[in-house]
Amino acid sequence: MTDVASRDYAITAEERPLDGPSYASVSDYLALLKPRVMSLVVFTALVGILRAPGEVHPVIAFTALLCIAIGAGASGALNMWWDADIDAVMSRTKRRPIPAGRVTPGEALAFGMTLSVGSVLVLGLLVNELAAALLAFTIFFYVVIYTMWLKRSTPQNIVIGGAAGAFPPMVGWAAASGGIGLESVLLFLIIFFWTPPHFWALSLYKADDYARAGVPMLPVVSGPDETRRQILLYTLLLVPLAMSPYFLGMAGLAYGVVSGITGAMMLALAMKVYRLREGAAATKACKQLFGFSILYLFTLFAVLLVEALHVPSWLSGLGS
Amino acid sequence: MAQGSLTMTERDGAPQDSSRRDALPDAEGRREPAEAPVDGVVLSEEQRRRRRSRSVAIAVVLGALCVLFYVVTIVKLGPAVLIRPL
Numbered sequence: 187m188t189d190v191a192s193r194d195y196a197i198t199a200e201e202r203p204l205d206g207p208s209y210a211s212v213s214d215y216l217a218l219l220k221p222r223v224m225s226l227v228v229f230t231a232l233v234g235i236l237r238a239p240g241e242v243h244p245v246i247a248f249t250a251l252l253c254i255a256i257g258a259g260a261s262g263a264l265n266m267w268w269d270a271d272i273d274a275v276m277s278r279t280k281r282r283p284i285p286a287g288r289v290t291p292g293e294a295l296a297f298g299m300t301l302s303v304g305s306v307l308v309l310g311l312l313v314n315e316l317a318a319a320l321l322a323f324t325i326f327f328y329v330v331i332y333t334m335w336l337k338r339s340t341p342q343n344i345v346i347g348g349a350a351g352a353f354p355p356m357v358g359w360a361a362a363s364g365g366i367g368l369e370s371v372l373l374f375l376i377i378f379f380w381t382p383p384h385f386w387a388l389s390l391y392k393a394d395d396y397a398r399a400g401v402p403m404l405p406v407v408s409g410p411d412e413t414r415r416q417i418l419l420y421t422l423l424l425v426p427l428a429m430s431p432y433f434l435g436m437a438g439l440a441y442g443v444v445s446g447i448t449g450a451m452m453l454a455l456a457m458k459v460y461r462l463r464e465g466a467a468a469t470k471a472c473k474q475l476f477g478f479s480i481l482y483l484f485t486l487f488a489v490l491l492v493e494a495l496h497v498p499s500w501l502s503g504l505g506s
Numbered sequence: 507m508a509q510g511s512l513t514m515t516e517r518d519g520a521p522q523d524s525s526r527r528d529a530l531p532d533a534e535g536r537r538e539p540a541e542a543p544v545d546g547v548v549l550s551e552e553q554r555r556r557r558r559s560r561s562v563a564i565a566v567v568l569g570a571l572c573v574l575f576y577v578v579t580i581v582k583l584g585p586a587v588l589i590r591p592l
Contacts, residue, residue: 207549211556212563245581249574308571312578 210293214283218266218294219259219301226483227258227354230377233487234358234370236494242362246313250361253309254354256301257321261328261350263298267291268333272399278392298329309361317361324353338400341407348381349374355487369436372427373490379424380483383417383456387476390414390459391469414460417475421456425449428486441489452482 231254235247242250266273266284274285283289302325310318332347340346352374359370386404389396390413393405405413428449432442455475462468549557580587 207547207553207557208560209553209556210560212559215560215563243581245577249578252574312575312582 208290208293209287210283210289214288215297217283218263218289218297220262220265221259223262223351224255224258226480227351228255229484229491230373230487231255231354231358233491233494234355234373235362237369237373237490238359238362239367240363247362250309250313250317250358253305253313253318254321254357254361257305257309257325258354260298260301260305261325263294263301264325264329265333267294267298268329269337270294272401275399276392276395278395302329313361314364316364316366317357320353320357320360324350324357327353339402341402341404343402344385345382348378348385351381352377368434369431372431372434372436373487376424376428376486377483379420379427380479382420383424383452384476384479384483386413386417387459387472387479390472411463414463418456418460421453425453431490437490438493441486441493444489445486448482448485452478 228251231251235242235250266282269279270282270284270291273279273282279285284291284294306318306322306325309321328347328350332343332350336343336347355373355377356366356370359373360366389403389405390410393403393410396403397406404416426449429442429445431437432439432445437445452475455471455478458471459468459475462471
């Protein structure tokens with residue numbers, strides 16, 4: 187008889203018998219879905235669904251949202267399966283289920299593949315084929331293009347890979363309307379240009395972690411000064427882009443005002459990161475930018491969501 | 507034996523998986539094995555509890571999927587489903 191049964195649950199990855207009985211709990215499988223990332227994906231996809239032209243039945247909208255959420259979670263599971271070696275040496279990720287030894291790589295792979303295929307099939311069968319194709323491409327882009335290829339090979343990894351995180355509102359739009367509109371492309375571009383300042387702010391104060399894991403993030407390869415310059419440049423592109431839905435008449439005055447104010451704050455924080463280069467003040471500035479960037483994107487999409495649900499006539503009149 | 511692998515024992519000419527007996531309830535409905543397994547993997551209480559919670563989660567998800575397909579079918583058919591020649 188093996189001694190597996192007599193083991194205490196507190197095990198390390200090295201002790202974990204790869205072909206033995208599973209130690210995984212339901213919460214470990216939920217953790218593989220990266221719930222925090224998933225919540226942002228669901229939120230942006232919901233905005234895409236609600237802002238798309240035409241009517242969509244609430245049940246169909248819910249189904250689309252569920253499939254997008256599961257597809258995003260599946261991408262996260264496959265990312266954790268592939269990147270388990272990196273996760274094990276980074277302080278931020280070493281407690282994830284695979285490096286902690288609670289889930290085997292094989293279990294994560296099977297889980298991720300099952301959910302990927304399932305979410306795309308259900309979206310195609312119950313909603314429409316275009317949305318399913320876009321979701322399939324999003325999963326492929328995140329897992330194969332970003333995780334397997336770009337992440338370990340170029341400092342531009344999160345710039346190009348950011349497209350995967352930018353697709354959900356476009357998938358939502360396609361699910362609701364059956365097409366791809368200019369506004370959905372704008373929503374895609376906002377998230378696409380938001381990603382580099384967001385992740386580079388994090389990587390500036392986690393550069394040691396990335397260097398130890400051998401991930402060629404921009405601060406590791408080109409240094410913190412170049413990273414600060416690129417953060418500022420991308421923020422300069424991002425802020426007017428984020429305001430463009432208002433100027434193009436796609437969003438109301440409320441969005442114009444909020445995107446202007448929060449954009450100015452985002453730019454001020456990016457300049458602060460650019461200016462402060464050493465010591466605790468520099469680290470604090472990076473953390474502030476990272477934290478605010480999440481709030482910035484959330485606020486932009488929240489206003490778009492509120493406007494889609496209810497736009498007072500005086501606001502919509504001024505906005506167009 | 508190899509750590510963690512399921513062991514098949516030859517008995518009466520047919521391979522038997524000793525861990526299967528764990529899943530069968532005894533006369534009083536308990537899921538403990540009637541006798542100690544000869545060989546193979548014996549799950550700890552923690553592993554048993556976690557396996558059960560995973561099984562319940564899979565059952566809930568499959569049930570929810572059935573309900574989803576049913577509701578979406580009704581929505582897609584719409585009220586016109588009742589308007590048809592008899």
